[in-house]
Amino acid sequence: MFTKKPIIHNEVQILIDESELESYYAESYFLYKSHLKYLIRKLNTFKLGLAQGKREKYFQLLTDSYIRNIHNVNNIVSVLEPKVTLEAYENLQINTTDNTQTTLKDFIYLRRDWCFKSEPEQQLKTTIDSLKIELSKIEFETGNALFIGCGVGRIAFEFTDIYSKVYATDKSFSMIWHLQKLLNGKTIDFYSPHEKNVKTLQNVAPRYSAKIPKDKLNNILDKFEVFVSDVLDLPFKDNSLNSVFSIYFTDVIALKLWFNQINQKLKNKGLFVHFGPLDYFFSNEQEMYTAEEFKQFFENNGYKTLIDKTIETTHLEDSNSISYKVYRNWFFVAQKNISSNSTTFEIFDETILKLRTPVSYKREGILDDGEKELEATLNLPNGTFTGADAVIQILKLLDGKTPYIEVLSKLQSNGFDVNDTKGIHDLLLDLLKQNVLKIC
Ligand SMILES: C[S@@+](CC[C@H](N)C(=O)[O-])C[C@H]1O[C@@H](n2cnc3c(N)ncnc32)[C@H](O)[C@@H]1O
Structure with a gap:
């Protein structure tokens, strides 16, 4: 399945x-370790309260409960520790303002x-x-x-x-x-x-x-x-x-x-x-x-x-x-609720696209008196697509890693006219429907 x-x-x-596992372990380890540090900081404040001799029972209860919980979280940390490489840990990109990274x-x-x-x-x-x-x-x-x-x-x-x-x-x-x-x-x-x-x-x-x-x-x-x-x-x-x-x-x-x-x-x-x-x-x-x-x-x-x-x-x-x-x-x-031969897709700025299988193209021209530029023909499942230079340029950028918004800006820096984003968007939707592309 x-x-x-x-x-x-x-x-x-x-x-x-x-390929993502090393960073997954490192990120998870960071989260549990951060939570552990947070619990230890709290434990230390309760111990301080206990040492002051006031509200002893209250601080004792909190101290004991935190010690047990720290033990639990420490168990998770030690299960992950052997899987964390120094390189992955150093390369972590953690959003420290996002509290989902530090609360358990x-x-x-x-x-x-x-x-x-x-x-x-x-x-x-x-x-x-x-x-x-x-x-x-x-x-x-x-x-x-x-x-x-x-x-x-x-x-x-x-x-x-x-x-x-x-x-x-x-x-x-x-x-x-x-x-x-x-x-x-x-x-x-x-x-x-x-x-x-x-x-x-x-x-x-x-x-x-x-x-x-x-x-x-x-x-x-x-x-x-x-x-x-x-x-x-x-x-x-x-x-x-x-x-x-x-x-x-x-x-x-x-x-x-x-x-x-x-x-x-x-x-x-x-x-x-x-x-x-x-x-x-x-x-x-x-x-x-x-x-x-x-x-x-x-x-x-x-x-x-x-x-x-x-x-x-x-x-x-x-x-x-x-x-x-x-x-x-x-x-x-x-x-x-879609008809049998139509699937709906959405392409957002963050959408990452990739070719499902390689597609072939040829570049041909006519040798004659005048000058004739080479023209690319792309072979797609439902027929050939002539004059496909622009499409090939776009497809080359769909590497399974780059979000759509970056693809557009790369096209722009390659001198491509990206004012017609609707045209590009519709083309990609069409290629998704033809099963030429997939969303990663
Ligand atoms: C608010 S909790 C809800 C838990 C559960 N659905 C319930 O009602 O008991 C949200 C859960 O989403 C998980 N989560 C966050 N990001 C996720 C992601 N990218 N993929 C899968 N799960 C994720 C969290 O780890 C957390 O357990």
Whole structure:
């Protein structure tokens, strides 16, 4: 089923191109190491508080809980450490203003998903029941479903009763590492400390154990497969998925960066399911679509809206804290609905294109009295294309690495008239439809 060779590291299945692996390990290592440093800094402030002799019990609770959590994060760091090369680490390009690089949400999601406490279970029940009830009113194929940015996977897991196969993927090594441990029957112990917003000292450092009950594990057997991958490079064949679920994920990365991926992998009549807020964890306002624009975008690309609702839930509620969030989750389901011989594509500034297979061209001219310039003829699947010099220039720049916007500026610096970007855009769309090009 997969288009990439899986690499297994510490029982975690990784489906990332081999050429990207070194930087993936280095980037992940950086993230966990940064989080570890953050926890140690906090621990030191609690130890200082403890040494001052006031509010001893409070500082003792926080100190003990941080020591345990530091131990957990240190485990992840040491699993990755042997895979990190100095060169990849030195070449890392980290956006330090982006806090997704330094915060670790695993334990927040482990507490919601696999500790079976009443408030998180209520959130999950409302979410999962609403999704299932609404989906039961729609006709769709239930062969397989992919959950992108699945976290520690509980929501994906609960859909194994609907789909024959559920794939759950996340780019985070530790999310999949934790989920795989649980699937292997292990228990994960951790604390969820609260320095503020608590009523009593008992609420300061509650301890949790995450575990998947045996009966639940027995029910899924080989129906549930989890792996690390990047939503920007999904390891599935085109037209191979019946449904793609984006639960609390849509607002993590701009839609235009991952739309082509899920659009290509979804079969015709396949479902795209979104559930969650549009909180947008990136800074480019251009991409912070309203729900209405988001829906329109799908409809413009050949999708039919089947569900457009709001479902209110608490979010990551913890009864030990005085405060909690409520989300008016947007629940949106769109069905890919394109005629059999037409596929829709979008080319954005960031889109990277490549020739699917090499194409041949000839340059010919007529030898006569007058001067005659050589003319290029390009052989394309649906016929030859004469006068193709400009097209060949463009195709030469589509190397599978350069984003479309840079292709345009390279063309411009080669003396090309790029005022007609619509012409270039339409040409590339046409070549995508002819299967001459592919989106990387
Ligand atoms: C807000 S969490 C939601 C987790 C899960 N869907 C849930 O509701 O429990 C977003 C998840 O997206 C993952 N993520 C971020 N960028 C990703 C990418 N490029 N590809 C795949 N997953 C990604 C994060 O690691 C994180 O686990």
